[in-house]
Amino acid sequence: MAKKATKKSEAWVYFDHIVADAAPRGLHSNPWILNEKGQAVFSPDFDTLQRLLGVPLYLAAGTQSGVPALALDVWLSYEFRRAGFQTDQVWPRPSHPRILPAPVAALISNLNTPFRRELERVIADTASIKGVTSASSIILGKNYTKQVDVVISDWATGPELLVSTKRMDSSYGKNAANRVEESYGDAKNLRLRHPLASLGFVFGLRSDIFEKAPNKAPWLFDLLEKLGQEDDAYHATCLVLMEYDGTSYQVPEPDGDNSTAELPGTGSDDETAELPAELPENEIAKGLANLPKVSILHDKTPNELAPARFLATMVMRILSTTPVTMHAEARARMAAIKPSIKA
Template identity: 35%
Template sequence: MSKPDAFSAYDPILAQTPSSDPWLHGPGEARRYGPDFDLLGKLLSVPVQSGEVSESGRFAKGIDAWLSHELRRSGFGEDEVWPRATRPRVLPRDLAVLLDKLPNKVADEVRRRLPQLPSVGPADAKVLGRAYYKQVDVCIARWDRGPELLISTKAQLSSFGKNLPNRFEEAYGDAANLRGRYPLAAVGFFFVQRATILESEPDAFERTVDMIRKLRDLEGANGYTATGLALVDWSGSADELPQVNLHSDEIPDDVGPAQFLSAMIHHVTKVTPVVHHVAVRSKMERRGIPVAEQDSADAMAEASGAE
């Protein structure tokens, strides 16, 4: 299409990863989500091996790419979740539907031009909150439904205790900004730290866990719908490339990635009618749901017929 973007290095890995069922529970059992931690390690190994490790940039994009893949695993459509697995990363679903309907030659030409039209296919998803625009790292939105899921991701790889208050302040402000305008949306905060914090600054890790819990919504106080924490680390000698590994055992279950994804997905279904996100509900509820997915065009047709 055009020159590579910040996600391009992850495309081959995602293309080779099957979209397996993420839910581990059986019918009638309590919800239990199983994140693909192996994939997260592979994605984050890309910037580590290339020496592009920073708290923003390609490392952070790897987190976004992983969360987007997890949402697609759960049943959300390929064009519903941004960033998309292919360029353009942000593409209104209605435009994606139009491209599928166009003759191949015309559709290919439109796709070629999209990167040159940032107002149509922007590189990042920016949404208006109550007080200011916010770049959202992972998003599910449609014109007929509005924003349904908004996730902010942050990485912290060093200077943990020193910078933690700033992360807390920024995150809390973003939660109030987004929830103030979109009270029904699933608004989440996902934090990734390097596991060296456990030995170098154990006090900062305790404060981190406390922060992740306190950022959640309490009695309508405009906190996040869900928050989550992941610990990663890597090492390598001159003879081998470093591989990123997850440290899951050190994270309390109530702040881990599994509960975060489960809570975010469940909230989206909880605040929408059963005729929306049918595939997501069927996977999560472990049953076939006997309704068809309703689109905005279907709803308008039904309303016209009723009149």
Template identity: 35%
Template sequence: MLSARPGTLARMAKTDSFSVYDAPLAARPPTDPWVHALGEAAMYSPDYELLSRLLGIPVAAGKGSTTGALASGVDAWLSAEFRRAGFSADEVWPRPSIPRIMPRDIAMLLDGLPANLADAVRERLTSIKSVGPVDARYLGRAYEKQVDVSISRWDRGPEMLLSTKTQVSSFGKNLANRFEEAYGDAGNLRTRYPLAAVGFFFVQRSTILELEPDAFEKTIDMMRKLRDTVGLNGYTATGLALVSWDEAAPEAGVMVELDRVPADVRPEQFMTRMIEQVLSATPVSQHVRPRELMERRIIPVVEDEPGSDT
């Protein structure tokens, strides 16, 4: 039986930046995210209560000013939303458990192994970075890009590539750099993966409304201009959310504030557009469950699997 070298398991990290979110995510019962009826235009309803709960974890720990800590919460939430929409846990990265990045085919292999052997292989995977890396990195047209949330399989390749950014202060000062980077990343990824849904999701602290309202107007304008649904020089979809908390009482939690966010850049339209692109770029025998949820009907098609006779 495969076993780790003495001391290897003791040295391997059992937690990562997403571990603090594992319990809240596991405790959240999955719900149907679509609120439209059969024949109506698709209408997605994000779980904002879960986003508030997840972002409240780093804020309560005094890490609200650390955008990296908030970003992990945003990534965990978005990956949970795509799983909620019907995509499987092992094809949406980051996964809901360690290793966060692992091909679905390997997960299926582990499920088919005897329990003891599966546990040993799973432990070993976390130390083989080429198989279970910490970050999902994709080669674009010009350079390699770390992608924060993605849907990918060996037999399909990258289907969804999503970058997230958070901004809690110095809004106007850093805004131009944020969007310059975002625009370059969009062209880099879309020209190499023209069928993939390539998205950009931005979370800002709502203090921007009072402190730098001009920066907020520029944010909305740039979120719109970053899109290119026809060519390959912009994103398939972009989304914006504002969040707030009381610095004097961080334990009180985080609120998601969307009243001032225009409908065409809100998270609802972002999720809808990204999912539509993934489904439109694949045949009906792929992603059957997400299609059923979105189309509000049972689809009499069996999900294709690699190597199956169809």
């Protein structure tokens, strides 16, 4: 009997289609543009973000499924690929397996055809291969391991980008402070072991906080800004303010704060890894055509927490802490939009 698909395994199917539509044949648009002052700025693809955010609403996937926050992870990894970082360097990848070290991918591509096809089949048909592929990134900090949501890493360099994401669609009064407090500890744990990595934090928040907890919103925004200003915390923080088109759409959440702390250990996710669901093409097309509309409220987002600023800061820090011979495509994409200087 076939195993019933989970919300997450179904969500991956829709996420992968949305990202593939945004980058046909794996070709990504250049996110860098010149503003009215002639300055290079990062221009995020918010249309793709809004489609991704509609998936958990369409599937009625609750917070504990991991799908609502995963929509942010998928978008961020897509944006870093737009910036010029390679597919196998940025995790989660846009296809299964989500974590595949670049040297392993290079090995596979250099194998003789029969061996390559067989290995590709094994990887594609296996949820995770211990020590090789994985569904999530487990990073060792100073004192304990931590699941990090969006990562750029390589065996030769170690982690170069570590971004954690949180999502909150309700229970603002109960859980908002807990989310920020957890992040302070996580940031210090990671930064002490990986001081050169670009460390970031992205918080997805539903816009009805302004109606349900109006006094909480400015307090939370202030905490998020300060989280990106501490010397031993994140290099930048980001707020994604989401407005649903219609009050009927809800991301189911448990009552109270049911988050659990994991004991430090190996951080293996072999037992929870799963393959993308097998859905009929007509069902996928129907879902993509009927995604609930989600809007991003830019005018209510503080400048210090703007997604464009966050992404630019992360990319610039990666490039500034590595030799110019590394990340050639990312550097070329930035250089491509700068006006030529005539002698």
